[in-house]
Amino acid sequence: MVLSQVNSGHLTIALSILFFILGSYAVLFSALTPSTGIALFDIIAHDTHYKYFFILLVPTTSYFVIANWVGWQYFRNS
Numbered sequence: 001m002v003l004s005q006v007n008s009g010h011l012t013i014a015l016s017i018l019f020f021i022l023g024s025y026a027v028l029f030s031a032l033t034p035s036t037g038i039a040l041f042d043i044i045a046h047d048t049h050y051k052y053f054f055i056l057l058v059p060t061t062s063y064f065v066i067a068n069w070v071g072w073q074y075f076r077n078s
Helices: 008-029 039-046 053-076
Strands: none
Touching: 008 039, 008 053
């Protein structure tokens, strides 16, 4: 597939699915499997404190962006 034919919606969905799969492995399944040899996954697997930070950063950032946009709309239309 030529890169110019890929629209941004398909790219966003593909990257979201990739993030979900890699995040699920890193947070949930990496503790149950042996080390992979991939440094980032092994660091996340052995971490006990910041393991969930990167996954929880996505909904927190999304909430902030949506709340900021709604507040800006209220400000502009008042």
